[in-house]
Amino acid sequence: MNRFVLTAIVAAMLHTSAWSAEAPSPDNIKVVAGGYAKQLRSGLMEQMSKNGPEGGIAACSVKAAQLGAETSTKTGWSVKRVSSKARNPLAMPDAYEQEVLNGFEKEIASGKEDASRYEVVREGGIRYARFMKAVRVEAMCLTCHGGSEVPPNVEQKLSEQYPHDTARGYKVGDLRGALSIKVKLD
Ligand code: HEC
Numbered sequence: 001m002n003r004f005v006l007t008a009i010v011a012a013m014l015h016t017s018a019w020s021a022e023a024p025s026p027d028n029i030k031v032v033a034g035g036y037a038k039q040l041r042s043g044l045m046e047q048m049s050k051n052g053p054e055g056g057i058a059a060c061s062v063k064a065a066q067l068g069a070e071t072s073t074k075t076g077w078s079v080k081r082v083s084s085k086a087r088n089p090l091a092m093p094d095a096y097e098q099e100v101l102n103g104f105e106k107e108i109a110s111g112k113e114d115a116s117r118y119e120v121v122r123e124g125g126i127r128y129a130r131f132m133k134a135v136r137v138e139a140m141c142l143t144c145h146g147g148s149e150v151p152p153n154v155e156q157k158l159s160e161q162y163p164h165d166t167a168r169g170y171k172v173g174d175l176r177g178a179l180s181i182k183v184k185l186d
Contacts, residue, residue, distance in 0.1 A: 023129040023185055024077075026118045033133050033179055036071050036079060040064055045140070053143050053154045057161070060144065061088065076183075081135065083177030087145075087158075087167035096121065096130060097180055104134045108175050115175075120185065127185040137174045145170045 043063045047055035064081060071079040082093040084101050093101055104115040115134040120127055142149040144158065147169045158165055170176060 023120050023127075024183055026131075029077075029118060029129070029131045029181055029183075030116075032071060032075060032077070032079070033131060033181060036067055037133070037135070037179060039067055043067075048140065048143075053151065054157065056144065057154070057157060078180075078182040080180055081177055082132075082180045083167060085166040085168075086177075087162050087165045089164065091177065093180075096123070097132065097178070100132045101175070101178060104132075104178065105175055108134065108136070108173075129181075129183040129185060131181040131183075132178045134178050135176045137170045137172055137176045139172055141170065141176065142172070145176065 040059075040063065044056055044059040047059035047063075068079045068081070071077070080091070082091050082097045082101070084093060084098065086092050100117050103117070107115045116132060118129070118131045120129050122128075137145060144150060144154055145167050150158070150168070167176075
């Protein structure tokens with residue numbers, strides 16, 4: 001973890017605990033989300049260039065889970081990735097996330113580059129701050145999330161490890177899913 005990200009996360013933590021039941025400021029949550037996304041992307045690129053798609057598979061799974069868990073431990077927030085076409089069944093969206101993903105689809109279809117939403121909601125009588133940021137498909141993602149671009153050796157690994165995989169057939173620019181952060185306030 002580089003020093004900037006660490007500092008940002010620690011700063012966000014201090015801020016959160018000082019506020020206790022208050023919602024974290026949008027800026028705090030964006031810094032944490034940005035750090036997570038950046039580290040994940042650079043981990044993926046590093047593994048792809050060092051160890052090819054096989055290394056990338058671990059980067060997009062093990063590393064993502066590790067980073068999510070680390071970020072959750074540091075902040076006390078739930079930090080995960082979700083998708084309407086999930087590869088990992090644990091990445092299936094809840095009702096709130098599905099609705100926001102539908103909104104992101106529309107925003108992107110109407111030409112918006114980036115989509116995110118932050119709000120405080122009440123679920124089962126408890127208040128939560130919820131933040132979601134769209135994750136879009138880039139050329140390098142197609143090796144494992146594309147259609148005919150997926151090479152046979154990757155195809156084989158994916159079908160072994162993810163027999164119920166639906167995270168396929170994407171094109172560059174598509175909405176792949178979102179980073180989702182949930183903070184319990186009450
Ligand atoms: C080398 C293969 C590989 C590449 C390249 C890759 N992914 Fe993945 N991706 C995976 C695997 C494997 C999973 C399942 C991870 C798990 O087990 O949680 C996954 C899961 C995800 C998820 C979580 C939701 C789900 O479907 O489970 C998102 C979001 C995601 N990838 C986005 C991307 C994006 C964006 C890119 C390009 C920047 C990318 N991936 C490139 C292999 C890859």
